Amino acid sequence: MEHVKILLQESDLPTHWYNVVADMPNPPAPPLGPDGQPIGPDALAPIFPMAVIEQEVSRERWIPIPDEVRQALLMWRPSPMFRARNLERALGTPAKIYYKYEGVSPAGSHKPNTAIPQAYYNKLEGVTRLTTETGAGQWGSSIALAGRMFGLQVRVFMVKVSYQQKPFRRSMMETWGAEVFASPSIHTQAGRDALAKDPENPGSLGLAISEAVEEAASRADTKYSLGSVLNHVILHQTVVGLEAKRQMELVGEYPDVVIACCGGGSNFGGLAFPFLADKAAGRQVRLVAVEPTSCPTLTRGHYAYDFGDSAGLTPLLLTYTLGHDFIPPGIHAGGLRYHGDSPLVSQLVHEGILEAKAVAQLATFEAGILFARHEGIIPAPESNHAVRVAIDEALACKESGEPKVILFTLSGHGHFDMAAYDAYFAGKLQDYDYPEEALQEALQRLPKVPGRC
Amino acid sequence: MEHVKILLQESDLPTHWYNVVADMPNPPAPPLGPDGQPIGPDALAPIFPMAVIEQEVSRERWIPIPDEVRQALLMWRPSPMFRARNLERALGTPAKIYYKYEGVSPAGSHKPNTAIPQAYYNKLEGVTRLTTETGAGQWGSSIALAGRMFGLQVRVFMVKVSYQQKPFRRSMMETWGAEVFASPSIHTQAGRDALAKDPENPGSLGLAISEAVEEAASRADTKYSLGSVLNHVILHQTVVGLEAKRQMELVGEYPDVVIACCGGGSNFGGLAFPFLADKAAGRQVRLVAVEPTSCPTLTRGHYAYDFGDSAGLTPLLLTYTLGHDFIPPGIHAGGLRYHGDSPLVSQLVHEGILEAKAVAQLATFEAGILFARHEGIIPAPESNHAVRVAIDEALACKESGEPKVILFTLSGHGHFDMAAYDAYFAGKLQDYDYPEEALQEALQRLPKVPGRC
Numbered sequence: 001m002e003h004v005k006i007l008l009q010e011s012d013l014p015t016h017w018y019n020v021v022a023d024m025p026n027p028p029a030p031p032l033g034p035d036g037q038p039i040g041p042d043a044l045a046p047i048f049p050m051a052v053i054e055q056e057v058s059r060e061r062w063i064p065i066p067d068e069v070r071q072a073l074l075m076w077r078p079s080p081m082f083r084a085r086n087l088e089r090a091l092g093t094p095a096k097i098y099y100k101y102e103g104v105s106p107a108g109s110h111k112p113n114t115a116i117p118q119a120y121y122n123k124l125e126g127v128t129r130l131t132t133e134t135g136a137g138q139w140g141s142s143i144a145l146a147g148r149m150f151g152l153q154v155r156v157f158m159v160k161v162s163y164q165q166k167p168f169r170r171s172m173m174e175t176w177g178a179e180v181f182a183s184p185s186i187h188t189q190a191g192r193d194a195l196a197k198d199p200e201n202p203g204s205l206g207l208a209i210s211e212a213v214e215e216a217a218s219r220a221d222t223k224y225s226l227g228s229v230l231n232h233v234i235l236h237q238t239v240v241g242l243e244a245k246r247q248m249e250l251v252g253e254y255p256d257v258v259i260a261c262c263g264g265g266s267n268f269g270g271l272a273f274p275f276l277a278d279k280a281a282g283r284q285v286r287l288v289a290v291e292p293t294s295c296p297t298l299t300r301g302h303y304a305y306d307f308g309d310s311a312g313l314t315p316l317l318l319t320y321t322l323g324h325d326f327i328p329p330g331i332h333a334g335g336l337r338y339h340g341d342s343p344l345v346s347q348l349v350h351e352g353i354l355e356a357k358a359v360a361q362l363a364t365f366e367a368g369i370l371f372a373r374h375e376g377i378i379p380a381p382e383s384n385h386a387v388r389v390a391i392d393e394a395l396a397c398k399e400s401g402e403p404k405v406i407l408f409t410l411s412g413h414g415h416f417d418m419a420a421y422d423a424y425f426a427g428k429l430q431d432y433d434y435p436e437e438a439l440q441e442a443l444q445r446l447p448k449v450p451g452r453c
Numbered sequence: 454m455e456h457v458k459i460l461l462q463e464s465d466l467p468t469h470w471y472n473v474v475a476d477m478p479n480p481p482a483p484p485l486g487p488d489g490q491p492i493g494p495d496a497l498a499p500i501f502p503m504a505v506i507e508q509e510v511s512r513e514r515w516i517p518i519p520d521e522v523r524q525a526l527l528m529w530r531p532s533p534m535f536r537a538r539n540l541e542r543a544l545g546t547p548a549k550i551y552y553k554y555e556g557v558s559p560a561g562s563h564k565p566n567t568a569i570p571q572a573y574y575n576k577l578e579g580v581t582r583l584t585t586e587t588g589a590g591q592w593g594s595s596i597a598l599a600g601r602m603f604g605l606q607v608r609v610f611m612v613k614v615s616y617q618q619k620p621f622r623r624s625m626m627e628t629w630g631a632e633v634f635a636s637p638s639i640h641t642q643a644g645r646d647a648l649a650k651d652p653e654n655p656g657s658l659g660l661a662i663s664e665a666v667e668e669a670a671s672r673a674d675t676k677y678s679l680g681s682v683l684n685h686v687i688l689h690q691t692v693v694g695l696e697a698k699r700q701m702e703l704v705g706e707y708p709d710v711v712i713a714c715c716g717g718g719s720n721f722g723g724l725a726f727p728f729l730a731d732k733a734a735g736r737q738v739r740l741v742a743v744e745p746t747s748c749p750t751l752t753r754g755h756y757a758y759d760f761g762d763s764a765g766l767t768p769l770l771l772t773y774t775l776g777h778d779f780i781p782p783g784i785h786a787g788g789l790r791y792h793g794d795s796p797l798v799s800q801l802v803h804e805g806i807l808e809a810k811a812v813a814q815l816a817t818f819e820a821g822i823l824f825a826r827h828e829g830i831i832p833a834p835e836s837n838h839a840v841r842v843a844i845d846e847a848l849a850c851k852e853s854g855e856p857k858v859i860l861f862t863l864s865g866h867g868h869f870d871m872a873a874y875d876a877y878f879a880g881k882l883q884d885y886d887y888p889e890e891a892l893q894e895a896l897q898r899l900p901k902v903p904g905r906c
């Protein structure tokens with residue numbers, strides 16, 4: 001029998017999260033306030049619990065995972081790793097392809113890895129209500145589940161285009177007891193302003209963040225929970241990479257290339273950062289973030305200070321950005337429709353430590369269907385971006401004859417994305433090019449930061 | 454840390470299927486031909502491969518699982534077992550609740566356990582094309598996947614009410630490369646006859662079986678694949694119960710009661726039959742099949758010879774039946790909408806060895822939502838029937854103070870059933886009583902079997 005599953009036991013669940021800041025060649029650029037000065041932890045206190053803020057600014061390499069969080073993660077973790085033998089054979093590649101599968105969580109993606117600790121820390125500090133945004137619905141589902149587990153009420157602002165494309169993600173959140181509104185909504189000033197300008201506004205992650213942050217900042221019982229971008233979120237996601245390293249050890253392999261899709265950066269950072277620790281220690285390993293050509297943040301964006309949300313309520317973050325008011329085309333990989341990126345991922349790409357690639361929508365679905373037909377699992381459209389690059393790497397190995405070891409994260413299943421597959425089969429999907437002019441315009445619209453040029 | 458997952462390694466995948474016939478007190482009643490005489494294996498040859506027919510009539514206790522089949526099953530097996538600690542706490546029960554989770558398969562249910570070997574045996578005998586029926590779409594998805602894995606074309610007749618309720622199950626089958634038609638369809642005589650009588654016919658499993666069998670019988674390159682009811686199907690599903698027994702051993706437990714939902718019987722038999730072997734050897738264990746009150750085959754049906762399909766194309770089977778032309782109400786547990794049941798399960802219920810219970814639709818959704826909110830996983834509506842009875846048993850333990858061990862199969866996830874949950878939340882679901890008059894009418898319509906009264 002060929003081994004295809006690499007499983008860990010409950011006792012292999014990591015006891016600590018890995019903080020990449022400890023191994024970065026330069027300290028992370030600080031977030032700035034409206035005055036252009038670095039903000040202190042207190043500035044975040046209205047919207048985040050203190051434990052989360054401490055993690056956000058921590059430089060400790062290892063941060064212990066509370067027992068209650070580990071207990072909750074055991075519901076589905078450690079997650080399985082698979083060797084994609086059938087796909088390898090179909091491609092005729094000498095490469096070995098491994099994938100870490102995060103679709104086994106109840107919400108169907110990696111997102112609960114951070115939803116659980118965020119809900120836990122809020123509960124611990126007496127918060128009773130959480131607000132958040134969601135794109136494809138993966139994050140909203142995850143915080144709905146985590147809120148329920150720790151007895152918190154949850155209100156989700158869901159990007160309207162996804163709300164319409166994925167009605168059953170909404171049902172899922174409601175089954176776990178959350179309230180869900182399409183964003184822009186009439187429930188916040190940011191939402192009402194956006195609707196006044198354009199009643200047909202399809203929404204964006206940036207705008208939904210504005211709505212969720214506005215509401216959290218205005219209510220004492222409520223805090224905000226973010227599903228990606230920030231340091232603490234990626235920190236929580238490193239359980240993925242830490243488990244993956246252990247699983248690679250079990251089969252006596254080490255990856256030549258590590259691949260994950262990248263929207264706000266937590267899926268990519270969660271897998272890649274624990275490998276970056278080895279790279280920092282001199283090991284050869286390529287770490288590749290994959291994004292859509294329709295929202296090419298890392299590959300074509302400006303590396304600049306910008307807001308994390310469209311209304312400009314958040315601190316300024318140094319990030320690759322397409323402009324905080326950019327509304328990406330309605331591609332089906334809703335989780336990758338974000339104008340910016342993680343500051344940590346951005347800085348490490350800027351410093352040449354991480355690689356970034358952009359791929360077009362049609363090519364990602366083609367890859368996902370090939371994967372589904374040989375490996376069984378139907379991937380989420382976001383995950384198809386990683387599948388595409390993994391296949392391209394494997395085909396390059398076929399050309400060169402190199403038996404490279406390729407590792408990627410299959411960050412979620414596509415059970416709530418079948419309408420997208422339908423559209424693909426019906427020839428209704430298209431590729432979108434991000435126009436050069438838009439990039440120039442975005443440059444003009446970047447916020448002026450006092451004291452910086 | 455409390456242990457919640459009980460995992461097996463790849464090497465724990467069973468090497469043999471368990472055939473309950475070897476441990477039954479009486480031999481199974483034979484299927485009959487139109488002349489009232491037991492049919493021989495040859496009568497099934499036009500629609501099934503010989504290897505499958507041999508398994509259908511085998512009395513061997515252990516039947517080896519081919520290596521190629523075990524290799525394919527490793528894609529997701531062995532499946533996990535969980536202790537439902539959160540649910541136990543929420544119920545305040547002294548009972549221990551364990552569930553075997555079959556939703557981890559690529560198709561999201563237990564069905565691929567038999568789809569894989571059926572596709573394999575067909576491939577081995579030179580078949581290039583399979584037809585089948587599907588209710589909720591779980592089976593159709595599974596045979597679409599299995600067909601793809603072994604290079605067979607697949608055509609699925611999907612019960613119209615499910616085709617309409619679950620469009621994304623169709624997309625899933627198409628992603629794996631299968632053709633899907635709503636049944637009744639215009640592609641077969643059985644379908645055309647049904648449509649001529651009633652163009653609004655919502656379809657039934659029995660009718661979809663007629664369509665699939667008719668097409669298989671009329672084409673030399675095509676055979677038929679059945680997702681439940683027959684002996685070989687349940688045989689293939691015993692990997693579930695065999696793994697579950699091993700997992701119970703690992704935690705030093707043995708169940709007092711074993712529960713699974715029951716439509717055609719393969720999910721129930723797959724879990725329960727390996728425990729029946731112990732019961733036959735004197736061990737105390739209750740084995741409970743759960744069905745909907747709207748289609749109460751085992752609890753209220755006639756124990757009689759009847760056809761397996763609505764058009765009367767199949768051999769006559771001795772089964773609990775509501776009449777082969779019964780069209781059950783359009784409940785959301787599509788996989789439980791079958792007029793008959795497995796002859797093996799029926800006989801063992803008839804002999805008092807197995808128990809059967811019927812539960813109403815609303816109570817099953819209430820149970821499923823309670824489960825989802827405490828255990829995370831959103832169950833398929835079919836699985837909610839088992840959840841309901843498991844919860845009822847746990848509540849009875851709360852009354853009595855008995856710390857019983859309860860085991861059930863969570864046969865699938867509900868990712869393709871969120872419209873049903875939506876309808877439940879909107880107050881649009883109802884319970885259906887199966888009227889006594891219908892039962893009396895069904896008795897009149899049972900086929901006359903020559904030589905029997």
